[in-house]
Amino acid sequence: MERSIETDWRERLMSRVLTLAQGDGAERRHPQLMEWAVKSGISRELAEWAVELAREEDLEPALGLALVVSGVGVIELEPPTPITEENTRSLTPPEWVEPTEPAATIEAERRMRNTFRRLRGELAHGDLVRAFDRLLDDPDVGPVDYDVERS
Numbered sequence: 001m002e003r004s005i006e007t008d009w010r011e012r013l014m015s016r017v018l019t020l021a022q023g024d025g026a027e028r029r030h031p032q033l034m035e036w037a038v039k040s041g042i043s044r045e046l047a048e049w050a051v052e053l054a055r056e057e058d059l060e061p062a063l064g065l066a067l068v069v070s071g072v073g074v075i076e077l078e079p080p081t082p083i084t085e086e087n088t089r090s091l092t093p094p095e096w097v098e099p100t101e102p103a104a105t106i107e108a109e110r111r112m113r114n115t116f117r118r119l120r121g122e123l124a125h126g127d128l129v130r131a132f133d134r135l136l137d138d139p140d141v142g143p144v145d146y147d148v149e150r151s
Helices: 008-022 030-039 044-056 062-069 103-123 128-135
Strands: 072-074 141-143
Touching: 008 062, 008 128, 030 044, 030 062, 030 103, 044 103, 044 128, 044 141, 062 072, 072 103, 103 128, 128 141
Parallel strands: none
Antiparallel strands: 072 141
């Protein structure tokens, strides 16, 4: 079953946002966030990763985690140019460069960071619920799958 932000996922995300907006703060504590995320169907590793990236992007972890659990994110309308022999001198990195993450992991992180940045920008213009409404109304926001194997 494909996720749709127009129906149940949008409602689920907005329900969580309202809980966060009206709560006393207990639901924003790390143990409660992890418990909620795992009960919602994502792995603890993915939840920890989302919290870490949200903090790095200066977004409240509970908000970033709500996006990841809901499977909502910024979708690149034009994917980045792949690395090929035509646009680089060598496909082999120098020996002093550590191996990179798998492409799916890099894409998931880029998508998460872009989504968190977009939400942070929307939060600067208004309240929490309106920020999420504006984010979900953007044409390049839709259902995404953040659950990738990380090395």
